Structures are given as C-alpha cells and as structure tokens.
Amino acid sequence: MRATLMYGAGDVRVEELPDPVLRRPTDAIVRVVRTCVCGSDLHPYHNMPASEQGTQMGHEFLGVVEELGSEVIGLTKGDLVVVSFAFQDNTCDFCREGVQTSCRHGGFLSEAQAELLRVPQAAGTLVKLPVDEDSALLPSLLTLADVYGTGYHAAKRANVNPRTTVTVIGDGAVGLLAVLSARQLGAERIILMGRHKVRTDLGVEFGATDVVAERGEEGVAKVRELTGGDGTHAVLEAVGYKPAYEQALGVVRHGGVISRVGVPQYDEGPIGWGMFGGNVTLTGGPAPVRAYIDELLPGILDGTVEPGKVFDRTVNLDEVPDGYRAMDRREALKVLVRP
Amino acid sequence: MRATLMYGAGDVRVEELPDPVLRRPTDAIVRVVRTCVCGSDLHPYHNMPASEQGTQMGHEFLGVVEELGSEVIGLTKGDLVVVSFAFQDNTCDFCREGVQTSCRHGGFLSEAQAELLRVPQAAGTLVKLPVDEDSALLPSLLTLADVYGTGYHAAKRANVNPRTTVTVIGDGAVGLLAVLSARQLGAERIILMGRHKVRTDLGVEFGATDVVAERGEEGVAKVRELTGGDGTHAVLEAVGYKPAYEQALGVVRHGGVISRVGVPQYDEGPIGWGMFGGNVTLTGGPAPVRAYIDELLPGILDGTVEPGKVFDRTVNLDEVPDGYRAMDRREALKVLVRP
Structure with missing residues (x-):
C-alpha cells in the first residue's frame, strides 16, 4: 500500500x-x-x-x-x-x-x-x-x-451555553469549528480572533458575531472594548502558541474559563494572581x-x-x-x- | 478604638x-x-x-x-x-x-x-x-x-461529589476545612497531605481517610501508590507556594481538577503537555x-x-x-x- x-x-x-x-x-x-x-x-x-x-x-x-x-x-x-x-x-x-x-x-x-x-x-x-x-x-x-470534536470539546469544557459570551482564538479549522460548536450550544455573542479574511468569513457563516483581526495587546483591547471592558465568559484557544494563551488571559471575564485545544508549544505560563484573582479556570486538552x-x-x-x-x-x-x-x-x- | x-x-x-x-x-x-x-x-x-x-x-x-x-x-x-x-x-x-x-x-x-x-x-x-x-x-x-467558605470553594470548584477521590494539599485551617467540605459533598476517599500531626489528626476527624506526611516527589509517589498509580479526581491546593502547585500536578488524575485557594506566591508555572495531555483543569481563586x-x-x-x-x-x-x-x-x- x-x-x-x-x-x-x-x-x-x-x-x-x-x-x-x-x-x-x-x-x-x-x-x-x-x-x-x-x-x-x-x-x-x-x-x-x-x-x-x-x-x-x-x-x-x-x-x-x-x-x-x-x-x-x-x-x-x-x-x-x-x-x-x-x-x-x-x-x-x-x-x-x-x-x-x-x-x-x-x-x-x-x-x-x-x-x-x-x-x-x-x-x-x-x-x-x-x-x-x-x-x-x-x-x-x-x-x-x-477537528469538529476538538472544537466542540473546547466549547463543552468551557460550559458554553445561551448565557455565555465567547471568544475564539484562532481561525484554523479547529477555531472555526469551535465557533460552530459554541453557536450550537446556544452562545449568542461569539467573537472570533483571526486575521485571514477568507477564514473569518467562514467563521461568520458558522456563527461568529464579531471578528477581531488585531493580535496581542491590541487584540485584547479590542475584545475588551466589544464587551464593555469585561471580556467574555468563555475563551476557546485553538492555536497552541504562548501568545495565544496570553491573549486568552487578557480577554477572559472574571469567573470565566479558558479552554485550550491547541496543543501547547510551551511548558510554563502565567498562572499567578492575574488568573487566580479573577477566579479564572484553565481547562482543555486532547479532545x-x-x-x-x-x-x-x-x-x-x-x-x-x-x-x-x-x-x-x-x-x-x-x-x-x-x-x-x-x-x-x-x-x-x-x-x-x-x- | x-x-x-x-x-x-x-x-x-x-x-x-x-x-x-x-x-x-x-x-x-x-x-x-x-x-x-x-x-x-x-x-x-x-x-x-x-x-x-x-x-x-x-x-x-x-x-x-x-x-x-x-x-x-x-x-x-x-x-x-x-x-x-x-x-x-x-x-x-x-x-x-x-x-x-x-x-x-x-x-x-x-x-x-x-x-x-x-x-x-x-x-x-x-x-x-x-x-x-x-x-x-x-x-x-x-x-x-x-476559611470555611474558602475550603468549600476549593471543593465546589473541583466538582467534589460522592464519585470523586480527593487530595487536599496543606494542613492549615483552609486545608482542614477543605477536607470537611469534601466530606460534606460526599467524597469517600480524602487524602490529606500535611506533616503536622496535631493538624492532620483534626483533618482525620474532619473526614480525611489517609494522611501523607511526605512532600514533593516523595509525597506525589505516596499519593500515586494510594490510588493505584492514577492520582485523585480533585486536588484542593490550600498553600499557595509553587511546590504545592507542582505537587498538585503530580497527584491529579487525568480528567481531574486542581482547585487552588491558597493565594499563589508565584507568577509562572508549568501548564504545558503535563497538564494539557491529561485534560487537567486548573481552577480556583479568592472564595x-x-x-x-x-x-x-x-x-x-x-x-x-x-x-x-x-x-x-x-x-x-x-x-x-x-x-x-x-x-x-x-x-x-x-x-x-x-x-
């Protein structure tokens, strides 16, 4: 063969x-x-x-x-x-x-x-x-x-439901299917962070209500702006690089969940007061x-x-x-x- | 006054x-x-x-x-x-x-x-x-x-229930009340990691079924041994120092939850494949x-x-x-x- x-x-x-x-x-x-x-x-x-x-x-x-x-x-x-x-x-x-x-x-x-x-x-x-x-x-x-099950895992682990606002980080196939999954689970506000228009267009078709092309601090500021300064209840991280995790920390709402399905390409990351103080949960893994x-x-x-x-x-x-x-x-x- | x-x-x-x-x-x-x-x-x-x-x-x-x-x-x-x-x-x-x-x-x-x-x-x-x-x-x-609400927060955030095995790290007041809380929520197996006998004795009175006095790798090995190599579903971390977090990572079961209520005295920590690969959740915060x-x-x-x-x-x-x-x-x- x-x-x-x-x-x-x-x-x-x-x-x-x-x-x-x-x-x-x-x-x-x-x-x-x-x-x-x-x-x-x-x-x-x-x-x-x-x-x-x-x-x-x-x-x-x-x-x-x-x-x-x-x-x-x-x-x-x-x-x-x-x-x-x-x-x-x-x-x-x-x-x-x-x-x-x-x-x-x-x-x-x-x-x-x-x-x-x-x-x-x-x-x-x-x-x-x-x-x-x-x-x-x-x-x-x-x-x-x-990829569908992986995007869905991200959303399920983050307890996405009709009352949760959602940010999806990453416009690859998993990120886009995390958008679709969040929509299926009832989320009405889904912010997709990605900068490839063809992909984010598909994200919008799948249910994204906002697209943020900016990255890093600028991207975080944009999501904060879109959410009255609070960030979103769920952040579905479908990239795996450390800046994506840091971005997730920047846009998660107090009491919210960062759900990672991008395989982390880093060993250590910030988990101090910035996460703890807001009762932020970090979850996810291989779906x-x-x-x-x-x-x-x-x-x-x-x-x-x-x-x-x-x-x-x-x-x-x-x-x-x-x-x-x-x-x-x-x-x-x-x-x-x-x- | x-x-x-x-x-x-x-x-x-x-x-x-x-x-x-x-x-x-x-x-x-x-x-x-x-x-x-x-x-x-x-x-x-x-x-x-x-x-x-x-x-x-x-x-x-x-x-x-x-x-x-x-x-x-x-x-x-x-x-x-x-x-x-x-x-x-x-x-x-x-x-x-x-x-x-x-x-x-x-x-x-x-x-x-x-x-x-x-x-x-x-x-x-x-x-x-x-x-x-x-x-x-x-x-x-x-x-x-x-302290009681804080120990209870640790247990609630970790979804402690009659089907979960629990490790509590720390024999201070919060750790001991995390034991009490886990017991109230129905946990039948509660391993208390602490080395001050007067305190761990109170932990046993509160519901701990096992006490592990060893720390670090030795302590992790002991908890693994007590759990058939698997670790426990819930790990309630009531210390706040980085070695306690590392100990938590060492004793948590795949699919389990590390719930921190000790205020972290560190900014960065391991959150790579060792956590992600086992679908481990990190949660907690000020109660x-x-x-x-x-x-x-x-x-x-x-x-x-x-x-x-x-x-x-x-x-x-x-x-x-x-x-x-x-x-x-x-x-x-x-x-x-x-x-």
Whole structure:
C-alpha cells in the first residue's frame, strides 16, 4: 500500500509500505476512504528532526472495514466508519469519565494518510456511519474524527451555553469549528480572533458575531472594548502558541474559563494572581472526540450544520506533500485527501 | 478604638485610632465581637516593606451592627452578623454569576482586627445570624467569614461529589476545612497531605481517610501508590507556594481538577503537555464566601459540623501580635481574637 511518511521538518514523502495486518484480536484493518492534513501535523512539519526511517503520518479518517479481529463486536466487514484520532476501548474508567484520550488501553493513531490502516481497540474506536462511500456528507463526517470534536470539546469544557459570551482564538479549522460548536450550544455573542479574511468569513457563516483581526495587546483591547471592558465568559484557544494563551488571559471575564485545544508549544505560563484573582479556570486538552460523535452526528446527517466547509482543497494520496505545503503557507485552510 | 496595624514584616502593633464613621449610605458600622488571624496574613507578615503609617489588618469577623447607612435594607441595629472577607452588593452580574469577589461595587476588607469597622455594601455583605453574642457556636460561625467558605470553594470548584477521590494539599485551617467540605459533598476517599500531626489528626476527624506526611516527589509517589498509580479526581491546593502547585500536578488524575485557594506566591508555572495531555483543569481563586454562607450555616447551627475546631488559641486584641507570632511559628493553627 502507499502511505505518507515524514522524514524530518518539511520532508513529506508518499511511499510503498507492506499492507498492515491484524496483530491483536481487538484490531481491525480499515481501507481509508477520506483522510486529511491536520493543523497539528504542521508542528512536526516545522520541528521534526531528520531521520532515516521516517514516521507515518495522519490521524483523521473515514474508511471501510476490511478485516476484523476475532474479539471485535458490533461491526461488519464493509461498514463505512469514522475513526477518532485516539483509539480507546470506550469501556474503562477513564472512558466512562469522558477522557477517552486517557483510556487504559488507548493511544493515538498516526498512520491514516495511507491506503490502509490497522486500528487497535476497533470496537471502542470505529463508529459505523449510515451513509454510502459516495455520500456528499463525507467531508463533514470526516471532521468528526478530529477537528469538529476538538472544537466542540473546547466549547463543552468551557460550559458554553445561551448565557455565555465567547471568544475564539484562532481561525484554523479547529477555531472555526469551535465557533460552530459554541453557536450550537446556544452562545449568542461569539467573537472570533483571526486575521485571514477568507477564514473569518467562514467563521461568520458558522456563527461568529464579531471578528477581531488585531493580535496581542491590541487584540485584547479590542475584545475588551466589544464587551464593555469585561471580556467574555468563555475563551476557546485553538492555536497552541504562548501568545495565544496570553491573549486568552487578557480577554477572559472574571469567573470565566479558558479552554485550550491547541496543543501547547510551551511548558510554563502565567498562572499567578492575574488568573487566580479573577477566579479564572484553565481547562482543555486532547479532545475525547469519540465521546462526542453520537452527539454531533445527527446535525450533520440532517444538514443542520456543515462542518466539512473547512476543507478548501482536495488532493489524492500522491499529492499529500503538496497538501502540507499549502497548509503551511496558509494557501489552504484544510486539505482533504482521497487516497 | 483600638486596632491592629502592621508596619512591616514581623511588626504588628495594636494602637488607638479614630472610630470609623459612615461614609456612604450603603455603609454600616459594626462592633467586632470575634475576629481572627488568617494564614494569608502571614504573607505580609513575612514580606511587607517597612512603612511609617502602617496598614490596618484583619478580614474575618463576627460583629454587632452599631450604625446603618440610609440605604441599607434588611438589617437592624443590634443584629449579630457574619461578614465575608470581600464586600459586595450581591446583586450585580458578577455576584449573580457566583464571583462575588469580582463585584462591580466590591472590594476586600482589611480592618477587622479592631474594635469597630466600617463595612461598605452592608446590605450585600452582612448576614444576620440567629444566635446571641454569647453563643458557643461563635467560633464555627466565624469560619463562615473566610476559611470555611474558602475550603468549600476549593471543593465546589473541583466538582467534589460522592464519585470523586480527593487530595487536599496543606494542613492549615483552609486545608482542614477543605477536607470537611469534601466530606460534606460526599467524597469517600480524602487524602490529606500535611506533616503536622496535631493538624492532620483534626483533618482525620474532619473526614480525611489517609494522611501523607511526605512532600514533593516523595509525597506525589505516596499519593500515586494510594490510588493505584492514577492520582485523585480533585486536588484542593490550600498553600499557595509553587511546590504545592507542582505537587498538585503530580497527584491529579487525568480528567481531574486542581482547585487552588491558597493565594499563589508565584507568577509562572508549568501548564504545558503535563497538564494539557491529561485534560487537567486548573481552577480556583479568592472564595466568594458570601455565596456559600446560606448553604453552610444550617450544618453549623444543627451541630452537624464544627469547623470552629480549627481555632486552637484565643487572645484579646492587645495580644494580637502574639497571635501572629504563634501562627508564624506554627505553635497555633489559627488564633481567635476577642476584642
């Protein structure tokens, strides 16, 4: 099969690898129908040390079940499934507590930009979809694998509801879907901080009521101005760099919540009186997207929401390196891959 | 009247000052019946730069209403009242959202170690007590002014309930009352980290099921060992020094909450992958104790709880400097003052 490997920063190649095989009775082999490039893939694209063996890439996909281990229940060969970027048994105590990303038998997928994939803990990880392989809904359904669930996680963790005002920091796919999620949870005031007009326009379509293009202190001042000086109850941080966290601290209302879903690219940050004095909460983490699929699927199926609009370019598997480049140069918001 | 002033680190004096007077129609003048020395008073006791004018001290007290401004409703001269350490109108949007410490007309009291006190926003701040000035319940009722409400805030913010395991860091009055609060909220497993046996014994009486005297990495290892390697759902941090925060990060379970009520004596701290990867939440702040008085009062009145046990020494107003010294030397857990 062909698969995507990264050999170091900026060095993405599509190569022939042996087909994956079942290793455990809880595994499944899935043929990839749609996958994509994630904003978080850009971190290794910038930082990965060069290596000779390369690392397989990709963690979001829809596929068709090709083979099932003997212990996998509830699935059949030929099922079209969506797969959360973390695999999990979905039965352990952590899964029951809603942190499937910390599952006792879990881990993270990282081989999805390929033709075939072995998925561990298939029964807890694969969710059957009630559509065909040629459904027009595939792009939106694919977002359930990561970015939609991640934006939703940000909003849920921040307790977004009709009484909360919201700031979303970041106009990448996760930020835009955090806007959509906040709107779905009833928020009526959603300020989107981002400076790429094509993207923030989509944010407005998803429900943003205000767009603030300024960053740093200037951006903070603008959000404060828009909120009578108070900031917003919820701040959904979908970037991961320290200035975004500092911006979040600057725009959060007393008693409010900063909910991070951008993987932090820093270790230390301000958590002193500036946070404590206002009873500000800091939460978030890798999204247990499996937990949200059942909740988010109906809105996609009935057309209420169309999160798949975040995809603005489609490539085939051989063109994946171009997809990385386009996202890195911000020529594309999010790249869909049809293997 | 006599009042307590601090003129610099370690320099506490009781002096004659003019009696306070009403300044605004929302003020009240209250005669102090019981006050006390707070663990947080020890921070300036260690750090305050020397000054010539001195700073009035004290923020927890019970008293009798002596005078009322013309706009104060719901209170009568002669009422015995408990006063939260922050004053608030208890009607603004922040108060309604449960962050009375951020009230639009609020602030912090700091003149309670005295015979008389002016309390702003009296209607929103003073809570009438259904007992007399000579009630044996006064010590417990006094804890409603700060330490009990603060321990309770830690537990509430951490969503402590019958299904959560809890670690409390710190065996000061707030830590011990965080234990009591966690127990009241139904927690069945409460690990108290503290090394002063007299105090941790009281913690056990309040509901702690385990005591860990070790600190730092050793303490973290011990809590991990007690919890099958997982840590606890809630960590109530009632110290305020950075090592206590690091300890909290070390013992919190994935998906859990670190709830701080010790005023942080640091600005930056670790908030990178170690926190994010496990979907750990950091919350807490100055406790809106006014919000909890109605909830906590019945248990004191009916004898279900006796938070006043944290007072292990009583002094009169002239002896307040000795009270500071005794708490600083850990000869006393918490010092009650009868002016």
